[in-house]
Amino acid sequence: MVTLQLRQLTVPPGHRIILHNIAWQEFEEILTELGEHRASKLAYSQGNLEIRMPLPKHEVAKVIIGDLVKIILEELEIDCESFGSTTFKREDMDSGIEPDDSFYIQNHARMIGKEKIDLTIDPPPDLVIEIDVTSKTQLNAYLALAVPEIWRYANDKLQINIFENGKYIESEISPNFPKLPIKEIIPQFVEQSRTIGRSPTLRKFRQWLKKYDH
Template sequence: MLLKLKQLEVPPGQRVLLKNVTWQEFETILQELGEHRAARVAYENGMLEIMTPLPEHERNKENISDLVKVLLEELDIEFMSLGSTTFKNELMDKGIEHDNCFYIQNEPVVRGRDRLDLTVDPPPDLALKIDVTSRTHSSIYEALAVPELWRFEKGKLQINVLQNGKYISSTFSPIFPNFPLQQVIPEYLQQCKTVGRNKTMRAFRAWVQELISKNISRV
């Protein structure tokens, strides 16, 4: 299998499925693929998916991540962004690489940690997945108990909130309850394409500041 992996090339936007992969083989494959790679992996009950994202996928991932960071900065909330870090739990026989993920409520618990183990550490508070050519693997996120999962697909943001071990679709984010993000984030992503990333982020930051100011004045 190692020889095949070294020779494996997954074109952008394509995916490869490997069946009957043991946990030990999954761990070996992760080491063989290395940390500095474009491909994302998902593992569940012996099925391994390897996917290489398209430029559209990466652009949306970066822009949505930057919007989330602006929100957290303006709200003065400490956070830790771990990108596409591999999160896995051998006892559950599942592993996933997000497009990005954030520790927010649990940031103090993992602050300064270089290694995380989901058998003892909490999962990220928010995970982000961009669906252009791949599927989200919601069942893996449910099993790992990620409280909030955002999916961006076909220009729309879907906010999924974990309740009783299952995701339900929500019109707002419990992390950012005062912000209509489901509507606004796609609008600012589209704005990135027309006026550029920097101008869009400045406009978004101003919008967040205005909304915070209005909420404070109502108290």
Template sequence: MVTVQFRQINIPPGQRVLLHDVSWQEFEAILAELGEHRANRLAYSQGILEIRMPLPEHEVDKELIGDMIKLLLEELQIDCECFGSTTFKRESKKVGVEPDQCFYIQNHEVMRGKRRVDLTVDPPPDLAIEIDVTSKTQLEAYEVLQVTELWRYENNKLQINILQEGKYIGSQSSPIFPELPIIELITEFVAQSVTLGRSPTLRAFRDRIRQLIRN
């Protein structure tokens, strides 16, 4: 049998690799070998390990949508803790996933001051963000970990999935921001940023949110 270190594997941007029959111990060893400071994202569910290498535009959209969520929370005076692309894993459930962005909102007080997450005692994020194609492996991991709300930005449009009886269903609104047309807002301003640029887009987004709040 040939043994290859994961640092030797080169995954082109926009591509992914699926590995089958990966044990939990092997998953943990791969996480340790790859380390925390890396560009790729991992998802693990029931023995299947997915390794993805995001495209540059994926990273741009991820940061922009994350910044828009922070603006929303700030303007609505909702407290949060942002955990970015933290690895969320649960050995007893045999799942692990690394969101593009994630937030503790309802559970922000529980996570205040924490620098590590242990899902045997800590709650999962209240909101997770995924850009581009979200695979079956990722969706299974989010469902098993019981992440309440998952936003998926795919094909230039936002989709909102909310957990209902342990499974995700599509929703036209966000329970976190029930009074705002989140799908239309995020979709519109991400598209606008391509020509307008990040900073002007965020300023325009803040102005729109303030207008909607006043009305």
């Protein structure tokens, strides 16, 4: 049997590799070897490990959508704790995943000051964001962790998935922001940012939000 070191593998931007029959301890060792300061994203479920290397297009969309969410939270005076691309994992569920962005909203008070997350004790994030450019989001890992709400952005459209009765169903509204037309407005301002740039887009979004009757 041939054994390869992770440093021998190169994943070009926009590509992914999938490793099979990876034990939990091996997954933990891979996380340690790769470290926290890296560009690659990992998703682990039932022995299968996917390593993705995002494209610049992915990163730009991730940042702008995360910024839009933060503006909503600020303008509506909703408290939150943001955990970005933290690795959320549970050995007992044999699953782990790193979202593009994550927010504790309903459970924000429980997460203040947390430096490490233990999902056998702590709740999963209330909202995660995934940009499906390189590959589609692995919902199996999210199912195992019971994340309540996932935004999946792909092909200039936003899909909202909510966890209900042990599975994800598509929703027209965001349970975290039920009075806002999230599915329509987020892609609209992401598209606008490609034309006028990030900062002017965020200013226009803040202005729109202040005028919107919510």
